[in-house]
Amino acid sequence: MDRLSLYLTLLSGSFITGAIVIAGFTLGYYSVWTVVIGAVAGFLFAWPTSYMISQRIKRQDPEWTPESDPDKQPAIQRPNAPEV
Template identity: 45%
Template sequence: MDRLSIILTLMTGAVITGGSVILFFTFGWYGWAPIAVAVLAGLLLSWPVAWLISRRIKRKDPQWDETVVERVPSPIPKPDAPEV
């Protein structure tokens, strides 16, 4: 699971939706239809764009090590772990 992409989803959705609305209004397309199109574009594109941004951040970071994430103990026990 990529938790960074979940956090980035909110930001990318706002940027995509807001940027689309500004673009539509700049070209003189007013009304509920351009706002609906912008909201739909924001909903459909926010997670894939956030996932791509997350991958790029992790690829460019020299300190990122995905094996460290697995060594950190989780507060939720694994289902196949023995009973204590």
């Protein structure tokens, strides 16, 4: 897991939740279940979506180079550690 995907999780989760809730309201579903379904979907899809976005950003960045193997990283990153 990289730090960029952690920051993107908040953004993508709120975007997914908001999009589903707005789509539900637009279709005429004015109930609490519309909000609940949007929140659950946002929670479930936030991390995979943000991880894919993070990997795409890193692939397209010519200045970014991985400095170590991701499998050798500890579970909790040091604050000054290189990005994986």
